[in-house]
Amino acid sequence: MPVWLREYSWRQSASAVYLSLPVRGGRISPASIFCSDQYLKVSIPPFLFEAILYAPIDDTNSTAKIGNGIIFFTLYKKEAAMWDSLTLANANKEKLQYLRENAVLKAHEKAKEETEAKKVTKQENKKYALEATMKLEAAERKRIEDLKEMERQKVTEELELWKKQQKDAEKHKRVQKEWQVHQEVEQLKEKKKEKMNKTRIPNEGTSKTRLKPTKGSHGSCSIFSENLKEEQLPAPRSGATIKINFTSRVFPTALRESRIAEEEEWLHKQAEARRTISADLSELEDLKEEEKNADWLKDKGNKMFAMGNYLAAVNAYNFAVRLNNKLPLLYLNRAACHLKLRNLHKAIEDSSKALELLTPPVPDNESARVKAYVRRGTAFCQLELYTEGLQDYEAALKIDPKNKTIEKDAEKIRHLIQGTTQDS
Amino acid sequence: KIEKAKPIKCGTFGATSLQQRYLATGDFAGNLNIWNLEAPEIPVYSVKGHKEIINSIDGVGGLGIGEGAPEIVTGSRDGTVKVWDPRQKDTPVANMEPVQGESKRDCWTVAFGNAYNQEERVVCAGYDNGDIKLFDLKTMSLRWETNIKNGVCSVEFDRKDVNMNKLVATSLEGKFHVFDMRTQHPTKGFASVSEKAQKSTIWQVRHLPQNRDIFMTSGGAGSLHLWKYEYPAQRSRKDSEGAEMGVAGSVSLLQNVTLSTQPISSLDWSPDKKGLCVCGAFDQTVRVLIVTKLNKI
Numbered sequence: 001m002p003v004w005l006r007e008y009s010w011r012q013s014a015s016a017v018y019l020s021l022p023v024r025g026g027r028i029s030p031a032s033i034f035c036s037d038q039y040l041k042v043s044i045p046p047f048l049f050e051a052i053l054y055a056p057i058d059d060t061n062s063t064a065k066i067g068n069g070i071i072f073f074t075l076y077k078k079e080a081a082m083w084d085s086l087t088l089a090n091a092n093k094e095k096l097q098y099l100r101e102n103a104v105l106k107a108h109e110k111a112k113e114e115t116e117a118k119k120v121t122k123q124e125n126k127k128y129a130l131e132a133t134m135k136l137e138a139a140e141r142k143r144i145e146d147l148k149e150m151e152r153q154k155v156t157e158e159l160e161l162w163k164k165q166q167k168d169a170e171k172h173k174r175v176q177k178e179w180q181v182h183q184e185v186e187q188l189k190e191k192k193k194e195k196m197n198k199t200r201i202p203n204e205g206t207s208k209t210r211l212k213p214t215k216g217s218h219g220s221c222s223i224f225s226e227n228l229k230e231e232q233l234p235a236p237r238s239g240a241t242i243k244i245n246f247t248s249r250v251f252p253t254a255l256r257e258s259r260i261a262e263e264e265e266w267l268h269k270q271a272e273a274r275r276t277i278s279a280d281l282s283e284l285e286d287l288k289e290e291e292k293n294a295d296w297l298k299d300k301g302n303k304m305f306a307m308g309n310y311l312a313a314v315n316a317y318n319f320a321v322r323l324n325n326k327l328p329l330l331y332l333n334r335a336a337c338h339l340k341l342r343n344l345h346k347a348i349e350d351s352s353k354a355l356e357l358l359t360p361p362v363p364d365n366e367s368a369r370v371k372a373y374v375r376r377g378t379a380f381c382q383l384e385l386y387t388e389g390l391q392d393y394e395a396a397l398k399i400d401p402k403n404k405t406i407e408k409d410a411e412k413i414r415h416l417i418q419g420t421t422q423d424s
Numbered sequence: 425k426i427e428k429a430k431p432i433k434c435g436t437f438g439a440t441s442l443q444q445r446y447l448a449t450g451d452f453a454g455n456l457n458i459w460n461l462e463a464p465e466i467p468v469y470s471v472k473g474h475k476e477i478i479n480s481i482d483g484v485g486g487l488g489i490g491e492g493a494p495e496i497v498t499g500s501r502d503g504t505v506k507v508w509d510p511r512q513k514d515t516p517v518a519n520m521e522p523v524q525g526e527s528k529r530d531c532w533t534v535a536f537g538n539a540y541n542q543e544e545r546v547v548c549a550g551y552d553n554g555d556i557k558l559f560d561l562k563t564m565s566l567r568w569e570t571n572i573k574n575g576v577c578s579v580e581f582d583r584k585d586v587n588m589n590k591l592v593a594t595s596l597e598g599k600f601h602v603f604d605m606r607t608q609h610p611t612k613g614f615a616s617v618s619e620k621a622q623k624s625t626i627w628q629v630r631h632l633p634q635n636r637d638i639f640m641t642s643g644g645a646g647s648l649h650l651w652k653y654e655y656p657a658q659r660s661r662k663d664s665e666g667a668e669m670g671v672a673g674s675v676s677l678l679q680n681v682t683l684s685t686q687p688i689s690s691l692d693w694s695p696d697k698k699g700l701c702v703c704g705a706f707d708q709t710v711r712v713l714i715v716t717k718l719n720k721i
Contacts, residue, residue, distance in 0.1 A: 155716050162697055234493050234542050236509035237517040240564040244520055246503070246529045247555050247571045254530070254552035254575030256596050 002048035014080045017057070019073040021049060028066045035059045036103035037078070042071060052099055054083040060110075276325070294324035301333060310337045328357035332368060335375045344379045351376035370400045377409075386417045426464045430455065438483025438536070438584075439494040439510065448496050448510075450478025456498055458510055469510050474500035484536035484545065487695075490585030492542040497535075503528025505549045507561065520549065520559055520566075529553045537581030537605075538588040548591060550576025556593055568613050572601055578628045581605070582636035590653065594626035594641055602653055607660040607670035615670035621649050621677075627689045634698045638678070638721065642691045642703060646684035648713075651675050652721060678721065683711060 010019040023044055034041040037056045042049040057075045065072040077083075088095075249255060251263060297320035304313035317334040320327070331354035338347035354372045358365045377392035393410040400406065428451070435449040440458075446468055448458045454474035457467040478498045485494035495517065496508045507518035522528050530552040538546040545561040552575040558568040574595035582590040587606070591614075594600040601618040608614055624644030632638040637653045656673045663669045686706035694700035699715040 151716060155714050159697070159700070159714065166696070236493060236512040237495075237507075237561065239515055239517050239519070241519045241521060242559055242564055242566055243523045244557060244566060244569075245523060245526060246551065247553055249529065249553040254532075254596060255554045255573065256575065257573050257599075258597060260573075 001046075002043075003046050005042070005047050005049040008049070008086075010086050012083055014082065015077055017053075017073075017075040017077060017083065017086065019075065019086065021071045021073070022069060023047060023049075023071060024069055028069075028071060030064075030066070033064050033071070034103070034107065035062065035064075036106045039099050039103035040073070040075075041100075041103075051086060052088045052096065054085060054088055055079060055081065276322070294320045294327060294330070297323070298327070298330055298333070301330075301337075305333065305337060305340075310340045313337045314341070326357060328354045328365070328368060328372075331357065332372055332375070335372070335379075339375055339378060339382075342382070344383050347379040348376055351379070366399050370396045370403070370406075373399070374406060377413075381413060381416075386413055389413055390417065426459075426461070428457075433478055434481045436481050436483040436496070438486055439496045440483070440486040441494075442486075442488050446510075448481060448483055450481045450498050450500075452477045454478055454500060454502070456481070456496065456508060458496075469513075471508065471514055473498055473506055473508065473516065474502050474504060476501035479531060480533045482534050482536050484539050484584050490539040492539055492545065495536070495545065497547050499531035499534035499549050501530045503531060503551075505531055505534055505547060505559070507547060518547075518559070518561055518564065520547075520557070529555065532576055533578045535579045535581055535591075536584050537591065539585050540587050546588060548579045548581070548593075550579045550593055550595075552576070554595070568608060570613055572599070572618075574599055577625055580629050580631060580639075582631045582639070589636065592629045592631070592639055594629045596625045598622045598624055598626060598643070600626050600629060600641060602672065602675055604659060604670040604672050607668050609663070609667055609669045612663075612669060615672040617672035617675060619651075619675050622647060625687065627687055628691050630691050630693055630701075632698070632718070633693050633695045635718065635721070638718065640691060640693075640701065640715075642688035644687040645682065646686055646688055646705060646707075647680055647682040648688060648691070648703065649680040650678040650715060652678050679715075683713075684709070 005021065005023065008019060008021045010017060012018065021042060023042070028044055032042055032044045034043070037059050038053050040049075040051045040053060053075070056078045058078055059075075062073065062075040065074075250267060297316050301313045301316035301320065304310070304316060314334060314337045317330050317337065320330050321334070324330075331350040335347045335350035335354065338344070338350060351372045355369065355376075358369050358372065361369065373392045373396035377389045377396065380386070380389035380392060390410065390413045393406060393413060396406050397403070397410060430451040430453045432449045432451045435447050437445065437447060439448055440446040444460070446458050446460055448456065448469075450456055450473075454472060454476055456469075456471050456473040456478065458469040459467050478500045480499045481496060483494065483496045484490060485492050493509055493511075496510065497505060498508070499505045503522050505520040506516035509517050531549050532552050533550040535548045536545060537548060538544050543562050546567065547559045547561060548556065549559070550556050554571045554573050554575060556570050556572060556576055556579065557566060559565070560567040572593060572595055574597045576593050576595050579591060579593045581588055582592070589605055591603040591605050592600060593603070597620075599618055599620050601616045603614040603616040605614055621641060622643045622645055626641045626643050629639055629641045632640070637655075639651055639653070641649050641651065643649065653675050654673050656671045658671055659673075660668050660670050683703070684705045684707050688703050688705040691701060691703040694702075699718050700712070701715065702710060702712050704710045
């Protein structure tokens with residue numbers, strides 16, 4: 001049972017209530033004070049103080065000062081009126097209870113609101129920070145752009161200046177030339193006059209410059225003077241041919257490093273394909289045209305098998321394999337032949353090859369795989385390698401569990417194994 | 425605006441004098457024509473030089489640069505490289521063709537170099553299978569060949585009219601190689617440094633006329649890169665057998681810019697104003713650019 005604190009003293013003004021509550025012994029912390037707008041509670045175990053206030057107060061602004069063994073409350077009234085007493089006089093239990101609960105609820109709500117408000121402010125802060133950084137970056141970019149723009153303008157001005165300079169230089173040159181030419185024309189005229197007066201002396205070209213007639217297409221300047229040094233251009237070379245070899249390349253396209261791997265693969269495949277075709281051609285010369293078909297040969301082999309001519313069947317299958325070594329059925333059937341011929345090792349080889357080619361284990365090649373396993377299993381057993389045989393039989397059983405013959409045979413082998421282990 | 429019957433692939437002013445300014449062009453049908461642009465109806469020189477499109481053309485001996493006869497070299501899809509003299513009609517003065525029976529590769533680019541006196545000339549040709557071949561026109565022989573594993577889009581010497589100094593070859597897959605041409609090793613050829621600039625084809629390289637260690641490459645992604653080559657401390661050294669071997673330097677990127685989404689297929693510098701250049705791209709625009717601060721390099 002808590003100890004109720006009843007000693008308290010209070011005074012009030014029009015707008016506030018001042019309550020001082022002595023608390024002896026216990027340690028006072030802000031968490032022990034609980035206040036809502038009409039309910040005040042201080043709980044410092046084992047002490048308890050509770051008050052249902054006369055009128056509602058503004059609990060957000062009210063304060064509690066914790067002193068040495070005393071709590072001093074400053075409660076701001078919601079309505080500025082004088083209270084008759086601190087607490088409500090006729091407070092019955094139910095009201096108390098109701099108020100307590102209400103207070104708690106209100107406190108919860110307030111807490112919730114506060115957290116939400118905090119969240120909102122946090123978001124706003126973040127946004128603000130982001131905007132600030134964006135502004136900074138934009139300013140930086142602008143600065144760089146401005147620099148570039150300034151540089152650009154400077155350079156364009158320089159360019160214009162240079163262009164102008166070139167034009168002026170050209171004009172100047174032209175004027176000079178014209179003047180020079182004019183002078184020479186005068187000189188020539190004078191010389192001509194002299195010549196006419198004297199006897200004709202072949203003109204040895206004493207003047208350094210020579211005049212050339214206009215190339216009519218050049219518009220403005222009428223006379224050009226040639227270069228001072230009369231270059232004697234060498235005669236055209238005597239024709240010759242240089243023979244070259246290229247680094248060999250099969251493909252007509254350009255060479256790219258990234259494609260080398262692909263190209264190698266393609267060439268490899270082509271080479272393989274060609275090999276199979278050409279290798280057979282020499283040995284299969286005996287066969288007629290239609291007989292060079294792998295399927296035809298397979299059928300032939302099957303027929304031989306049915307007739308009991310196992311050697312011939314094997315022969316046919318051999319040819320077929322050389323033409324097309326990717327058909328699992330050929331190996332499968334050849335395995336069966338070998339079994340009949342008691343070439344057990346060959347039978348194992350062929351069944352294994354068949355299984356390899358039947359690698360994507362799909363329902364389609366179920367029956368083929370079962371056959372392959374069974375044949376291999378039989379071969380193993382006949383070689384007295386019973387464990388391997390059993391393995392294969394069990395694999396076959398896994399694929400086709402309903403096959404009674406396989407089950408029976410598997411049982412037989414198991415007995416055999418158990419029998420031999422018991423003996424040894 | 426002048427239009428001709430066949431589309432024109434490439435052109436150069438390299439072999440004409442500064443007064444004449446004749447344009448030599450190679451077109452899609454394999455014709456080499458030299459035009460006087462003031463009277464463009466009939467070419468000054470015309471020859472059906474190749475059976476297939478002339479991919480690349482270069483001229484030397486004109487424009488007041490270098491010495492010797494003016495010559496034009498053309499490289500074509502028919503695998504041959506032919507050198508023409510505008511004074512000799514109908515037959516080339518040199519013809520580099522594959523031997524009989526050899527399947528031909530497209531020649532994608534040609535360039536003149538080493539034209540420091542009247543007799544010396546070399547022609548460098550790049551092919552689509554990655555071959556680069558260097559032909560010496562004085563001795564009429566193949567001087568050097570190599571393969572850079574990617575089709576060669578463009579070759580250029582840093583200067584046509586000096587003893588050959590550097591050769592830049594650009595290729596598919598964004599790579600280019602800079603060869604130091606001053607020292608040729610008997611088996612290893614020329615030393616080189618290579619750089620992978622961008623993921624797309626480098627269509628063209630052009631050296632700055634005012635500074636032969638700066639060059640610009642134009643790429644298939646519409647970008648231009650400006651590079652500077654730095655020479656090594658020693659340009660050649662002796663290898664284990666005592667033969668001289670070149671040492672390649674290093675290349676550093678100075679600046680790059682993306683102008684277009686389409687490849688920039690050709691580019692040229694102005695010989696008069698340092699930093700002024702023009703480039704043409706597949707988006708049907710011709711752009712004039714200025715590169716600044718080249719003096720500070």
